[in-house]
Amino acid sequence: MSVESRSRQSFWSKNIAWLLFMPAFILTAGILIPFGYSVVMSFTDFNLTAGTSNFIGFGNYIKLAKDPEFWNALKVTILFTIGAVAIEVGAGFASAYLLNLGMRGQKIWRTLFLLPVMLPPAVAAIMWKLMMAPIQGVFNYLLQSVGLPGSQWLGGSSSALFSVILIDAYVFMPFAGMIFLAGVQNLPKEPYEAAAVDGVSSWFTFRRLTIPLLKPVILIVLLFRIMDCLKQFDIIYAATKGGPASATMTISVQAYYHSFRWTNMGYAFAHLVILWAIVYALSYFLVGQWRKAVSEVHGY
Amino acid sequence: MDGERLTLGKVLSAVGLVIIMLWTIFPLYWVFNMSIQTPIDVISYPPKFVFDPTLENYSVVLLGKSWLGKYETVQTDFPRYFLNSLIVCSGAVILSMLVGVPAAYSLARYNFRGKENFAFTLLSFRFAPGLIVIIPLFVIFRRIGFYGTYYGMIFAYQLLTLPFSVWLMRGFFEDIPPELEYAARIDGYSWWGVFRKIDLPLIAPGIAATGILSFIFAWNEFLFGYILSSDATRPVTPSLMGFISYEQVLWGQMAAAAIITLLPSVILAIFIQRYLVRGLTFGAVKG
Amino acid sequence: MVNVELKNVVKKYGDLIAINNLSFKVNSGELMVLLGPPGAGKSSTLKTVAGVEEVTSGEILIDNELVNNFDPADRDVAMAFETYALYPHLSVFENIAFPLRAPKRSRLFSEEAVKEKVLEVARFLEIDMLLERKPKELSGGQRQRVALGRCLIRDPKVFLLDEPIAHLDAKLRYRLRQELKKWQQRKGVTTLYTTTDYLEAFSVADRIVILNKGTLQQVGSWEEIYNHPANTFVGMIVSDPPMNYFDGKLVMDGGKMLMRAKGISFYLPSLTEEKARQMNISEVVLGIFPSKILMSRDENFMPGSGTIVDGVAKFTELRGSRKIVFVQTPQDLSFTIQLPAEAKVQIGEKVRCFFGEDEVQIFDKQSKINLFWV
Ligand SMILES: Nc1ncnc2c1ncn2[C@@H]1O[C@H](COP(=O)(O)OP(=O)(O)OP(=O)(O)O)[C@@H](O)[C@H]1O
Numbered sequence A: 001m002s003v004e005s006r007s008r009q010s011f012w013s014k015n016i017a018w019l020l021f022m023p024a025f026i027l028t029a030g031i032l033i034p035f036g037y038s039v040v041m042s043f044t045d046f047n048l049t050a051g052t053s054n055f056i057g058f059g060n061y062i063k064l065a066k067d068p069e070f071w072n073a074l075k076v077t078i079l080f081t082i083g084a085v086a087i088e089v090g091a092g093f094a095s096a097y098l099l100n101l102g103m104r105g106q107k108i109w110r111t112l113f114l115l116p117v118m119l120p121p122a123v124a125a126i127m128w129k130l131m132m133a134p135i136q137g138v139f140n141y142l143l144q145s146v147g148l149p150g151s152q153w154l155g156g157s158s159s160a161l162f163s164v165i166l167i168d169a170y171v172f173m174p175f176a177g178m179i180f181l182a183g184v185q186n187l188p189k190e191p192y193e194a195a196a197v198d199g200v201s202s203w204f205t206f207r208r209l210t211i212p213l214l215k216p217v218i219l220i221v222l223l224f225r226i227m228d229c230l231k232q233f234d235i236i237y238a239a240t241k242g243g244p245a246s247a248t249m250t251i252s253v254q255a256y257y258h259s260f261r262w263t264n265m266g267y268a269f270a271h272l273v274i275l276w277a278i279v280y281a282l283s284y285f286l287v288g289q290w291r292k293a294v295s296e297v298h299g300y
Numbered sequence B: 001m002d003g004e005r006l007t008l009g010k011v012l013s014a015v016g017l018v019i020i021m022l023w024t025i026f027p028l029y030w031v032f033n034m035s036i037q038t039p040i041d042v043i044s045y046p047p048k049f050v051f052d053p054t055l056e057n058y059s060v061v062l063l064g065k066s067w068l069g070k071y072e073t074v075q076t077d078f079p080r081y082f083l084n085s086l087i088v089c090s091g092a093v094i095l096s097m098l099v100g101v102p103a104a105y106s107l108a109r110y111n112f113r114g115k116e117n118f119a120f121t122l123l124s125f126r127f128a129p130g131l132i133v134i135i136p137l138f139v140i141f142r143r144i145g146f147y148g149t150y151y152g153m154i155f156a157y158q159l160l161t162l163p164f165s166v167w168l169m170r171g172f173f174e175d176i177p178p179e180l181e182y183a184a185r186i187d188g189y190s191w192w193g194v195f196r197k198i199d200l201p202l203i204a205p206g207i208a209a210t211g212i213l214s215f216i217f218a219w220n221e222f223l224f225g226y227i228l229s230s231d232a233t234r235p236v237t238p239s240l241m242g243f244i245s246y247e248q249v250l251w252g253q254m255a256a257a258a259i260i261t262l263l264p265s266v267i268l269a270i271f272i273q274r275y276l277v278r279g280l281t282f283g284a285v286k287g
Numbered sequence C: 001m002v003n004v005e006l007k008n009v010v011k012k013y014g015d016l017i018a019i020n021n022l023s024f025k026v027n028s029g030e031l032m033v034l035l036g037p038p039g040a041g042k043s044s045t046l047k048t049v050a051g052v053e054e055v056t057s058g059e060i061l062i063d064n065e066l067v068n069n070f071d072p073a074d075r076d077v078a079m080a081f082e083t084y085a086l087y088p089h090l091s092v093f094e095n096i097a098f099p100l101r102a103p104k105r106s107r108l109f110s111e112e113a114v115k116e117k118v119l120e121v122a123r124f125l126e127i128d129m130l131l132e133r134k135p136k137e138l139s140g141g142q143r144q145r146v147a148l149g150r151c152l153i154r155d156p157k158v159f160l161l162d163e164p165i166a167h168l169d170a171k172l173r174y175r176l177r178q179e180l181k182k183w184q185q186r187k188g189v190t191t192l193y194t195t196t197d198y199l200e201a202f203s204v205a206d207r208i209v210i211l212n213k214g215t216l217q218q219v220g221s222w223e224e225i226y227n228h229p230a231n232t233f234v235g236m237i238v239s240d241p242p243m244n245y246f247d248g249k250l251v252m253d254g255g256k257m258l259m260r261a262k263g264i265s266f267y268l269p270s271l272t273e274e275k276a277r278q279m280n281i282s283e284v285v286l287g288i289f290p291s292k293i294l295m296s297r298d299e300n301f302m303p304g305s306g307t308i309v310d311g312v313a314k315f316t317e318l319r320g321s322r323k324i325v326f327v328q329t330p331q332d333l334s335f336t337i338q339l340p341a342e343a344k345v346q347i348g349e350k351v352r353c354f355f356g357e358d359e360v361q362i363f364d365k366q367s368k369i370n371l372f373w374v
C-alpha cells in the first residue's frame, strides 16, 4: 500500500460534509428566488395582464390597511384557526384517551382513526361538500330524521365558516389525536408509580405530572395546527372558494383572487407577506416554547 | 372496588369510541356509497342506504370516455391525470431521495458552518404560505417556458418533499450511533463500505418510510398542481376541481373520482403507520 | 513488532479539552493500561489512536510511522468499544466475522476459515451458543463479549480495548482478565487497555498510564506507581480506601529537617530532605496507604523502628477479605487502616497504630507532587 493511498486527507475527505449537502442546498435554495421575488414585488404595482410593474414603496401595504376586505379576511382567518384548532386539540385529546384504554380491537381502531389524516385535504373537502349539500345531502337528511332543522352548511353565510372548520377538523383531528397518543405512550412509568405510592389523587397527577410531561407534544400539535390553519387554502377553496359573500374568505384565498382573478399581483403579494410574517413570528415563538418544554422534561 | 361505576365508565368509553369511529368512517363510507350509485339513486331524496350497486361511475371516470348513454356524463381525462400524478410525484420523490439522503447524512454526521441555520430555514418553509412561493414560480415558469411541463412541476413538488425528506432522514441517521461507523472503519471498511454495509441496511426502513410519506404529500398536494400545471400535465388531486362545476349532475362520478384519488394515499399510509407520527411532525415526536 | 507513541497529543471537543498534551510510549508487545476516573480522557485517547477522532494537535506514531493522516481502516488496529458498537442488523456470528469480511481481508479467509476463527473466539468468550442471535437479544455482559470477540478475531498491529470487561459479572471478569492477558501475550500484540478499576489495571498491565482530566499523571509499572505515587491524585486512585493524607510542616531541628503533623513527627530521609531544601518547601502533605499501617490492641505494640500513633477505632467496615478500620486520634488526626477480615477490633476501643517512615510519601502541599519525583 503506497503512502499516498493511505493518507487521504484529500479535498474529498476534507470537504465531504459540504459536498454531500451541496446538491440539496442548491435545489432548495431554489425556493429563495420565488420567495424574494414575492417580497420585492409586494412593493410594486405589478399587474399580470398589463405586464407592468412600478415601484410604489409601501403603497400596497397602505392600501391593505384601509381595505375592509383585508380586515374581514384577517378576521375570518383568525376565527377559522381558533375554531379548528380548539376542536382538533379537544377532540384529539379525548380520542387519544379513548384509544389508550386498551379496549378490544385497539389496533384496528387506531388504524381506522388515522385514515382521514392521509386524505388529500382538497378531496376531503369535496367529499364533505357532497354530504353537506342543503337539499340532497345526507347530513340534512340525518338531522331532519331526528327532528332537527337542516342547515345551509357551506351555502349559508352564517354556517359556512363553521362548516369549513368541521372539514378541517375531520382531516386533522386524528393528527392531533395520534400525536397525543404517542406522547401518552411515551410517558415514563416511574413517576406515576411513585405518585401512586404517595397516594396522590389522579386529578393532581394529571395536572402536575401528565400535563407538564406532555407539554412538548401539546406544543408540537399547536405549532403544526395553528400554522397550517392560518395558511389553509386547499380545504376552503375546494369547499367554498371563499364564499358565500366572503364568509370564508381567508387571507390566502383573498390573495389567490387578487393574483389570478384580478391579476394585481403586487397587492396579492402584500397580503401574502403579511400572512407570512404572522405565521413566521408565531412559529418562532412556538418553536422556542417547544424547545424550552423539551429541555424541561429532560431535566426531570 | 366499585363494580357499578367501573361498568359505567366502560360503557361511556365504548360509546365515545363508537362516536369517534363513526366520525372518521362515515364520510368515507358515504362517499363510497355514492360512488356506486346510479345518477338517479345518487340524487334521490331521502338518500338511499340500500340500492343496486353499479360500477358505472368508476368505469366512466377510469376509462375517461365521454359516455352519452342513459345519463348525462362529461368527458374526463382521468387516466391521464393519474399518470401525470404518478410522473410528477415519483419524479419529486426520486429527486428528493437522491439528493436528500446525502444531505441528511451530512447534517447528521458532520459539523459545518451554518448547518443549524440552514436546517431551520428548511423547516421554516414548511410553515410558509404556499402561494407566496407558487405565484412567483408561476410568473417565472411562464417566462422561461417551464409552465405546464413535467420538469417544472417536479421542481416545484420537490420544494415540498426535499426539506421534509432531509429533516426526517437526518433523524433516522442520528438514530444510528456514530460509534457503529467508527467500529466498521476500524474493522477495515472504506467510507463507502461503511455506508453500504452499516448505514444503508439500518436506515432502509426509514428511507422507505420517508419516500412513501413524501409521495403521499406530493399526491395530496392541491395548490402547486392547480396553478402550475397545464391541462396536459394536471395531476389528479387538482383535477377534481374540474368536477365541481358539474356537481349538480355528476355526484356519482365525483364520488368515484374522489375515492380513486384518495386510495393510493390511504393504502400507502397503512403500510407506514409506524412512522406516521414521526413523519407528520418532521421528526419532532418519535412515535 | 509494533510500538505506539503519542507525542504532545491534544484533543478538544469544542472548548472542552479532553486530552491535554499527552505523551507516552507503548513498547512492542506491551499491555499498557490507561487508568483514570470517568471523564479522564481514556476513551478519547483510544479513539485518536484508532483514528476515528482526529487529534487537535500532536502526533501519533504506530510502528514508528506517523499515522495522523491515516484512515482508521489503514492503521491496522482493532478496537473494542466501551459502548460495544455492535451492528444491530447482523447476528452475533456476522458481527464477529465482520472484520474478516472487509474487502481488504476477504480474500485471505475462506468461508470455512471464517467459521473456524469465529468459533474459536466465541468459545474463548463463552458466547458460542449465542451466535445466531441479534445484539438486541443479548444481555449487557454478552454484548460486551461480542464486542471483544470482534476485536480478538483479528491479528492487528494494536489492540485498543476500552473497558473491555467492565460489564461482566465478577467471576467471568476475574477469569477473562487473566485469559485476555494470556491471549495478548501469546499473540504478542501491543495493547492499549482502559479501566477505572485499579485492581484490574494492576492485574493485567505491564505498565500503567494514569490520567486525570486529560492530563498525564504518571507512567510506570505497578511497583513504581505503588511505591512512589507521583502525586496525591495517583495515591487516591490506586488504593481503596484511598491513601491517607495529613497536612504537615517541615521545620529545622538541630541541622536536620523535622516533619511535624498533628501528633506525628519524624526526621526526613536524607534524599527527601535534600529535595525539600532545594525547592524551599515548608508546607507538605503526608500520604500513607491504608495497607501500610499496622495496628494492634496491645498497648506496648512496637514492631520495629517507626512512628507510633495512638487512637480510637471509630468504626469498621468489612470488604470481602479485608476489614477497614477508621481511626481517630486525640490530636484529631483521622485515617483508615486495612486489615485482614479476621482482625478483631471493637468500636470505641483504644488501638495503637504503627507505620515505617519509609512508607510515608511526602508531597509538596502546593503542587501536590511527590518529592520523590521532583
Ligand atoms: N464526542 C464528544 N463531544 C464532546 N465531548 C466529549 C465527546 N467525547 C468525550 N467528550 C468529553 O471528553 C472528556 C473525556 O471523555 P472520555 O470519553 O475520553 O472519558 P473516559 O476517560 O473514557 O471516561 P469513562 O471512564 O466514563 O469512559 C469528557 O469530559 C467527555 O465529556
Ligand SMILES: [Mg+2]
Pocket: C042, C043, C044, C082, C162
Ligand atoms: Mg471511556
